[in-house]
Amino acid sequence: MAIKTRDKILNAGLKLISTRGYLGATTKEIARAAGVAELTVFRHFESKEKLFEAVLTRYTFLPVLKEMIPEIAGMPYEKALREIAGRQLQVLSLRRDMVKIMHAEMGRYPEKVQEIYHSFIDQLIKVLAAYFDGLIKKGLLREFDAELGARAFFGMFFSYFNAQEFLMRKKHRTTDQDKVVSEFVKIFVQGTLIPGAEETEAV
Amino acid sequence: MAIKTRDKILNAGLKLISTRGYLGATTKEIARAAGVAELTVFRHFESKEKLFEAVLTRYTFLPVLKEMIPEIAGMPYEKALREIAGRQLQVLSLRRDMVKIMHAEMGRYPEKVQEIYHSFIDQLIKVLAAYFDGLIKKGLLREFDAELGARAFFGMFFSYFNAQEFLMRKKHRTTDQDKVVSEFVKIFVQGTLIPGAEETEAV
DNA sequence: ATAAAATGTAAGTAACCGCTAACATACGTA
DNA sequence: TACGTATGTTAGCGGTTACTTACATTTTAT
Numbered sequence: 001m002a003i004k005t006r007d008k009i010l011n012a013g014l015k016l017i018s019t020r021g022y023l024g025a026t027t028k029e030i031a032r033a034a035g036v037a038e039l040t041v042f043r044h045f046e047s048k049e050k051l052f053e054a055v056l057t058r059y060t061f062l063p064v065l066k067e068m069i070p071e072i073a074g075m076p077y078e079k080a081l082r083e084i085a086g087r088q089l090q091v092l093s094l095r096r097d098m099v100k101i102m103h104a105e106m107g108r109y110p111e112k113v114q115e116i117y118h119s120f121i122d123q124l125i126k127v128l129a130a131y132f133d134g135l136i137k138k139g140l141l142r143e144f145d146a147e148l149g150a151r152a153f154f155g156m157f158f159s160y161f162n163a164q165e166f167l168m169r170k171k172h173r174t175t176d177q178d179k180v181v182s183e184f185v186k187i188f189v190q191g192t193l194i195p196g197a198e199e200t201e202a203v
Numbered sequence: 204m205a206i207k208t209r210d211k212i213l214n215a216g217l218k219l220i221s222t223r224g225y226l227g228a229t230t231k232e233i234a235r236a237a238g239v240a241e242l243t244v245f246r247h248f249e250s251k252e253k254l255f256e257a258v259l260t261r262y263t264f265l266p267v268l269k270e271m272i273p274e275i276a277g278m279p280y281e282k283a284l285r286e287i288a289g290r291q292l293q294v295l296s297l298r299r300d301m302v303k304i305m306h307a308e309m310g311r312y313p314e315k316v317q318e319i320y321h322s323f324i325d326q327l328i329k330v331l332a333a334y335f336d337g338l339i340k341k342g343l344l345r346e347f348d349a350e351l352g353a354r355a356f357f358g359m360f361f362s363y364f365n366a367q368e369f370l371m372r373k374k375h376r377t378t379d380q381d382k383v384v385s386e387f388v389k390i391f392v393q394g395t396l397i398p399g400a401e402e403t404e405a406v
Numbered sequence: 407a408t409a410a411a412a413t414g415t416a417a418g419t420a421a422c423c424g425c426t427a428a429c430a431t432a433c434g435t436a
Numbered sequence: 437t438a439c440g441t442a443t444g445t446t447a448g449c450g451g452t453t454a455c456t457t458a459c460a461t462t463t464t465a466t
Contacts, residue, residue, distance in 0.1 A: 100307055242414080243414080245454085246413080
């Protein structure tokens, strides 16, 4: 089954690139993780870069958004945007490791990886910008730079997601997360000063 | 001058690891950037890992915090924490590229790099935790887990810094940043709907 | 001025990288 | 059965990596 093998490779590629980054994930390991000969990887994808592009195309918000566009075309504007944002946050948290790697490697090394990331993001932006442009031309939205608008929209939720991630993850190893949360709450709601004492009194 | 050469290598190491990541920064390039033979790099640092440790030890908030401890020991608690937070944010923005790489590579590949990052963070945490513990034992602070407290403290500002960074950087290439800002402001303050129209009215 | 220490140059190691060639084997389809 | 397609195996290519050896040269200290 050709398709199934291709999927196994894509899946393994996602997993390894997510955890080790593009440079850290070797084609040999990807093949092994897929239960496949290394050569088979290159029979399905002409290069590591193409494999990476395919991974981004399959497992990110891009294909999800493309599928959504026809559905939301008939929705009220606000509801449509709520749908998009909701799904985006869903995908971001499903692929959080990938997101972090992207965030780190974007605009970095090597050049070809930069290009892949940027062209991926441009695609995302343009899909949403096209939706905005349609509404602007129908006179339903005021005139504004649709691409900048799309960037702003994704940026908002991307930023929100990352702040969320940062607050969550302190990887305090086996420590129970509830304990951490309750400790944090105690510390910041109740303060670290002895009850009753004024802040400026502490040495 | 032995010390000067060492500094040049450390500086080049910081620069390249900040922009290309640990795996992406090669010793050859670091040497070239330092204006030094590759061999000289290995005469000063026994391995790439040791060089990396030295870079972290020199250019992060860790040495700054260590120097601060004696100074803030005599300050009121609140003022001391303000000093620490202020300086931390200063260093974070001075080393923003390094911070982003750390954020991305931490807990990833290869294993030895993980260890370096974690041991670095543990050092940071423990320096501040010791300060907290001192105040707790003097009865000036209520009893709380000092290490968790230190993690929470750093985490707060680290998170704040990252949110800030995310809002700033959309790398909209040559576009003037002011234009982006004003577009964003327009979009979100004024909204994307035609003035006067109700949100739910837009198709 | 001279010895010691620091650096440069050149060549090369072993390991690993992405990627390919050559050939054998399994498997579904006709 | 016979054939085409997908895969496995093995071996290896050319390149790069972190790191080394051997030796010449420069710089520094005394």
